[in-house]
Amino acid sequence: MKQKKVRFLVGSLLIVGAIGYLITMGISNTSQYFFTVDELMSQKVSFAGTGLKVKGKVVNGSIQRDPNDYLDVKFFIEENSASLKVAYQGVTPDMFIDGGEVVVEGTLGKDGIFHANTLLTSCPSKYEAEKEAGKMHPGTLPQADKYQKPGLNKAEVLPKTTI
Amino acid sequence: MNDIGEFTLLVALATALYGCVAYVMSARGNRIDLYLSADKTPFIVWACIAISSICLWKAFLTDDFSLQYVWAYSNRELDTFYKVSSFWGGQKGSLLFWTLLLSTYMLVVYFQNRSKNLRVVPYAMAIMLAILVFFLFLINFSTNPFERIPLPPEDGRGLNPLLQNYWMVIHPPTLYLGYVGFTVPFAFAVAALISKNLDDGWIRMTRKWTLISWFFLCMGNLFGASWAYVELGWGGYWAWDPVENAAFMPLLIATAFLHSVMIQEKKDMMKVWNMSLILLTFAMTIFGTFITRSGLIQSVHTFDEATLGYYFLAFLFVIIVACVALIILRLPLLKSANELDSFLSRESSFLFNNLVLLGIAFATFWGTIFPIISEAVRGVKITVGPPFYNQVNVPIGLALLALIGIGPVIAWRRATLSNLKKNFLKPLIAAIVAAVVLYPFIPLGSRTEIYTYTTFVLCVFVLASIGTEFYKGTVSRMGLHEESVVGALATVTWRNKRRYGGYIVHIGVVLIFAGIAGSQAYGTHTEKHLQPGESFEIRGYTIKYEKLIAVEATNIKTRIIAQLAVERDGRRYWTGHPEKEFYKGQNQPVSEVDVLSTWKEDLYMILADFREDESATIKVYVNPMVSWMWTGGWIIAFGTMISMWPDRLEQRRRLDRVRKQEQLFPAPAQE
Numbered sequence: 001m002k003q004k005k006v007r008f009l010v011g012s013l014l015i016v017g018a019i020g021y022l023i024t025m026g027i028s029n030t031s032q033y034f035f036t037v038d039e040l041m042s043q044k045v046s047f048a049g050t051g052l053k054v055k056g057k058v059v060n061g062s063i064q065r066d067p068n069d070y071l072d073v074k075f076f077i078e079e080n081s082a083s084l085k086v087a088y089q090g091v092t093p094d095m096f097i098d099g100g101e102v103v104v105e106g107t108l109g110k111d112g113i114f115h116a117n118t119l120l121t122s123c124p125s126k127y128e129a130e131k132e133a134g135k136m137h138p139g140t141l142p143q144a145d146k147y148q149k150p151g152l153n154k155a156e157v158l159p160k161t162t163i
Numbered sequence: 164m165n166d167i168g169e170f171t172l173l174v175a176l177a178t179a180l181y182g183c184v185a186y187v188m189s190a191r192g193n194r195i196d197l198y199l200s201a202d203k204t205p206f207i208v209w210a211c212i213a214i215s216s217i218c219l220w221k222a223f224l225t226d227d228f229s230l231q232y233v234w235a236y237s238n239r240e241l242d243t244f245y246k247v248s249s250f251w252g253g254q255k256g257s258l259l260f261w262t263l264l265l266s267t268y269m270l271v272v273y274f275q276n277r278s279k280n281l282r283v284v285p286y287a288m289a290i291m292l293a294i295l296v297f298f299l300f301l302i303n304f305s306t307n308p309f310e311r312i313p314l315p316p317e318d319g320r321g322l323n324p325l326l327q328n329y330w331m332v333i334h335p336p337t338l339y340l341g342y343v344g345f346t347v348p349f350a351f352a353v354a355a356l357i358s359k360n361l362d363d364g365w366i367r368m369t370r371k372w373t374l375i376s377w378f379f380l381c382m383g384n385l386f387g388a389s390w391a392y393v394e395l396g397w398g399g400y401w402a403w404d405p406v407e408n409a410a411f412m413p414l415l416i417a418t419a420f421l422h423s424v425m426i427q428e429k430k431d432m433m434k435v436w437n438m439s440l441i442l443l444t445f446a447m448t449i450f451g452t453f454i455t456r457s458g459l460i461q462s463v464h465t466f467d468e469a470t471l472g473y474y475f476l477a478f479l480f481v482i483i484v485a486c487v488a489l490i491i492l493r494l495p496l497l498k499s500a501n502e503l504d505s506f507l508s509r510e511s512s513f514l515f516n517n518l519v520l521l522g523i524a525f526a527t528f529w530g531t532i533f534p535i536i537s538e539a540v541r542g543v544k545i546t547v548g549p550p551f552y553n554q555v556n557v558p559i560g561l562a563l564l565a566l567i568g569i570g571p572v573i574a575w576r577r578a579t580l581s582n583l584k585k586n587f588l589k590p591l592i593a594a595i596v597a598a599v600v601l602y603p604f605i606p607l608g609s610r611t612e613i614y615t616y617t618t619f620v621l622c623v624f625v626l627a628s629i630g631t632e633f634y635k636g637t638v639s640r641m642g643l644h645e646e647s648v649v650g651a652l653a654t655v656t657w658r659n660k661r662r663y664g665g666y667i668v669h670i671g672v673v674l675i676f677a678g679i680a681g682s683q684a685y686g687t688h689t690e691k692h693l694q695p696g697e698s699f700e701i702r703g704y705t706i707k708y709e710k711l712i713a714v715e716a717t718n719i720k721t722r723i724i725a726q727l728a729v730e731r732d733g734r735r736y737w738t739g740h741p742e743k744e745f746y747k748g749q750n751q752p753v754s755e756v757d758v759l760s761t762w763k764e765d766l767y768m769i770l771a772d773f774r775e776d777e778s779a780t781i782k783v784y785v786n787p788m789v790s791w792m793w794t795g796g797w798i799i800a801f802g803t804m805i806s807m808w809p810d811r812l813e814q815r816r817r818l819d820r821v822r823k824q825e826q827l828f829p830a831p832a833q834e
């Protein structure tokens with residue numbers, strides 16, 4: 001009787017141990033430091049080369065797109081008067097706008113430019129009532145500035161074929 | 164009308180408070196007068212909350228912008244359909260909606276169990292009322308949906324376009340139905356602990372509730388995944404976002420609970436374990452609410468008001484402390500009558516399945532709260548993302564998949580070598596055949612590819628083992644009765660709804676596993692900036708950008724649509740229309756993707772950007788096997804329906820039991 005109990009205990013512990021091992025390994029292999037821009041700037045140790053996640057607001061008017069390659073974007077993010085230059089390659093999310101809050105993931109280069117491989121925008125208005133009610137983000141521009149609707153091809157309403 | 168809504172909320176709070184106290188006192192002091200009085204409260208509380216909800220709905224439908232909440236989530240032009248769903252679009256309304264669901268559940272429980280089992284039910288009602296008191300307190304004093312704006316504005320701010328999607332109408336209520344539903348088994352579990360009725364009565368009484376809640380939670384997760392897939396336009400369906408995790412963890416623990424209660428019913432074991440699991444499930448639903456509403460963890464879903472989270476944290480703390488204390492207090496009564504016989508048995512496969520499910524839940528939990536812990540311990544915020552969850556949960560998930568195949572066919576008590584051989588020979592052969600057949604087609608270079616290969620082989624193994632179960636039942640039925648194959652299969656399933664319904668759910672789960680493996684391992688995507696007339700290739704499809712179309716759809720919505728011709732083997736195959744929609748009053752456009760879905764793969768197109776010269780950036784994903792997951796979801800729904808279907812035999816057994824119980828504890832005389 002007792003022996004059986006011990007065996008079950010050992011079996012269960014093995015499973016628990018294996019899961020624990022996976023978690024520890026997972027954490028040490030994949031974790032990233034998460035800073036706001038000012039926190040990153042005030043770090044004494046250099047984080048150049050390591051994987052980082054940085055949060056900040058897009059500096060007004062700093063978004064630059066390469067005229068030849070539309071997918072190449074450079075911009076600054078700031079937080080508490082510290083700012084950081086970010087280079088990103090790829091499609092930017094709908095909510096990537098001046099003054100919007102973004103989280104970039106990537107590495108900090110020796111040149112001080114942050115090379116982002118992911119660009120996330122936090123949903124500014126999804127559930128937030130108060131923030132938008134009185135105080136808009138200082139740099140939020142009216143819609144038309146970024147997207148000019150082409151005046152061509154005014155066609156009848158298309159049937160949508162989404163499945 | 165708004166005053167009525169506000170007032171009924173206060174009445175509901177007062178009544179719930181009274182009912183809670185009266186129920187407990189009547190049960191402790193055996194006072195029938197108090198019991199009769201308390202027994203009126205559930206209906207009154209429900210009626211008050213329902214009236215209040217109707218008032219809020221009316222405010223939405225009549226564009227009453229004197230309510231801050233209506234102003235913030237609606238405007239005059241909003242579709243009626245979305246005006247109805249705006250009710251739960253924000254923090255305040257979603258709490259009221261939660262309360263409405265909880266009180267409705269409570270009312271159903273009340274009518275179901277009236278004058279049944281008077282030892283346990285009053286306590287269960289008291290606990291549900293106590294939980295309602297908490298929510299009603301928040302609604303009344305912290306986030307009142309009937310808060311006024313002194314000078315009502317002309318028009319509302321409008322609902323976020325991302326939420327203007329039919330999934331928005333389906334997904335949150337489904338998830339809430341699941342979340343809230345676990346309150347019922349939890350209340351009965353605690354009631355059983357308090358009243359010392361610690362047989363499996365509470366489990367049987369709430370089995371249907373557990374199943375229904377599990378079902379809604381499962382569907383809610385899947386709906387959330389498909390919402391993200393069609394609406395957010397990033398080509399994926401699951402991002403291990405804290406809020407997604409918050410809905411996923413209770414599902415895992417509830418799944419463990421659903422399995423381990425079978426052991427208690429059959430073998431009278433694992434009583435403490437089951438108590439802990441249902442407590443944990445409920446605690447996880449509250450924890451999930453805490454994450455969503457505290458803003459403590461970076462997430463895409465956060466609500467704004469940060470203070471509310473701490474009420475939930477305090478509530479969570481109280482629940483956990485009280486329940487752990489209760490369980491410890493009742494430990495002597497929770498002794499198991501039996502113990503496990505052998506490693507190789509159905510019982511221990513259930514035990515391992517529980518450990519594995521809890522393992523996934525814990526890994527997910529740890530990853531979710533890791534930023535907070537690391538900040539508290541080391542002073543720096545360290546986050547983990549999808550790579551962490553994939554690295555940890557995929558191997559554990561594979562072990563789970565293997566157990567799904569082993570569980571149903573391994574013998575109870577002790578599996579001997581001969582019955583192992585008898586039960587496992589066919590599934591193993593099927594798995595080996597699958598492994599050999601798939602080998603030449605699947606690359607095995609990286610770890611992901613090996614995992615995917617293993618997943619497919621295990622899926623075949625599980626399907627074969629479930630198939631042999633159905634086969635065995637059908638054949639033995641056909642041997643005894645003259646029935647066709649289909650007839651026998653149907654009868655066997657219908658006669659054992661719970662068992663075969665469960666197997667059908669397992670088939671759905673296997674499809675989901677396969678879908679995830681396929682889409683994660685073999686997906687590809689590309690993005691191109693194109694002039695009209697230019698084209699590019701992806702996975703054998705040629706995608707040609709034809710033109711850009713602007714449509715004034717309504718007076719608040721403008722659609723910019725890209726027309727993309729998809730060619731395959733030189734002939735036109737399909738025309739895709741991904742688009743961006745611009746809403747009046749919202750400062751960001753919404754991408755509407757277009758998807759061509761087949762059982763083999765999805766072709767998923769996004770209009771990422773466009774410029775005045777009509778050039779556009781198009782992003783295309785090829786996601787293999789995604790539709791398998793949605794199919795799996797429907798199969799799960801079907802299987803759950805079968806196992807939930809009222810069973811005459813079981814009802815008769817239950818009636819007998821109730822009768823027996825009433826002889827033991829005669830009900831107090833009623834009027």
